[in-house]
Amino acid sequence: MSPTRRVTxxxxxxxxxxxxxxxxxxxxxxxxxxxxxxxxxxxxxxxxGYVYHRGAASLRHGGASNAVALVVNDLANPFFAEFAAGVDAALAEAGHVLLLGSTGESVERQQAVLASLVEHAPAALILSPAEHSSAARLRKVCGPRLPVLLFNRTLDDGGIGDWDYLALDNRVGARLATEHLLAQGHRAIAFFGGHRESSSCGERRAGYREALADAGIAPDPAWLIECAPTRLEAARQTPALFARDPAPTAAVCYNDAVALGLIAGLTSCGRRAGHDFAVTGFDDIAEAAFASPPLTTIATDPRARGLQAARLVLARLRGALPDPPHTTIAPVALQIRASTAAAPDTAFQSPARARGSAA
Known part of the structure; x- marks a missing residue:
């Protein structure tokens, strides 16, 4: 039996x-x-492993489903809004429709959302897993034959299992952000936001630590601040950065939402991003370029990643990919803007700023 043929x-x-x-x-x-x-x-x-496909006939064409499900962990995050737009554009181009769900980082909600979507017989699933997701539980609700593409997070009990995987280059991105802050003269650099149990957060922390280690710096454990990767929680947790001396002068943030929340929270702590505190994000959502100050971040092109994810699952359905699991790592790039001023206690001037002054 074909590994992608459904039990009937x-x-x-x-x-x-x-x-x-x-x-x-x-x-x-x-x-x-x-x-x-x-x-x-x-x-x-x-x-x-039969799954009851309620209402599947309404989504079928020529005997095969033309729907692809996308389930993300936080639809309120602008990254995923742009990512979903990319998925939808690629599916529409191929004559498919999008089924969309969001889990709000709850594994229980994830099981319920997946169970509901799978009843509609999607041809494939793109999943950004909630934290603490289990391959065994996902397999139980998705069945053994549904093609699945995991996005940017691995699973607690099996990495990526036997599913395809598309990830951002999380480690390299965080390393680039940290190296940029080091080049700006900062030595007390925090990693702010996210949860250590999340594989993407773990990879970004690893890149941050590597860059500091190469510079001969051991990060203070007090500079590793965890919080939900949202703007509101980041703003609430900002005072934790300055709870004791020495306080950091810069932060590598888990994502842009966290970075924008930190920028807002700095005001209540008597600091200003881009003046006496440097902030970097990760994602380069559309808002990053228009923040005050504009946000230095790691550009991931979320819409392009959505296009890429959809095209990967469509290639899997056509039999155009190697046997799963197939892993794809998407490149990232540093986007420098005004939120990362030089360290306030140094006369250091980066080469880029020196060139700007000369001009």
Whole structure:
């Protein structure tokens, strides 16, 4: 059997020696089916990983689904709004439709959202997993044959399992941001936001540590500040950066939402980004260029990543990718703007600023 072919009602009926009509009655919990028969069918459904596709006919064309599901961990994050727009554009170009869900970083909500979407028989799934996601639990709700592309996070109990994986170059991005702050004369550099259990946060912290180690700097544990990767929580947690001396003069932020929240929170701490405190983000959402001050960040091109994710799953459906798991790492680039002034306690002037002064 093809690894991407779905288990059908006919497969279950044949295995049980029953008619498709009887199996269908079991799926609809029809009380006319004998309990022993119902138990036998349920056991076979579980064994073969059958998923009931409610309303699938309305999303089918030529016998195959033309829907692709996208489930993200935080749709309120502008990165994922741009990412979803890219996914939708690529699917529309290929004649597919998008089914969209958001989990709000809840694994329980994720199970419920996936169960609902899978009932509509998507041809494939693009998933940015909630923190603490389990491959075993995901496999249980998605079934063994649904093609899945994980985006930018691995799973707690199995890395990427046997699924395809598209990730940002998280380690390199955080390293670039940290190296830029070091070049600006900063030595007390915090890593701000995200949770250490998240694989993407762990990779970004690793890049930050590598850059500091190469500069002969051991980061103070007090400079590793965790918070939910949202603007509001970052603003609330900003005072934690200055709870003791020595306080950092710069921060590598987990993402742009955190960086923008930190910029807002600095005001209540008597500091200003781009003047006496330097801030970098990660993502380069559209708002980053228009923040006050404009945000230095790691450009990931979220819309292009959405296009890339959709094209990868479509290639998987066409059989144009190597056997899974297939991993793709998307490059990132440093985008320098005004939020990263030179360290306030040094007369250091970066080469870029020196050239600007000469002009």
């Amino acid at each position: 009602l006919a497969d279950i009926a044949a295995a049980c020696g029953l008619s498709k009509a009887t199996v269908s009655m079991v799926l609809r919990d029809n009380p006319q089916v004998h309990p022993d028969t119902r138990a036998r069918v349920r056991a076979e459904l579980e064994r073969q």
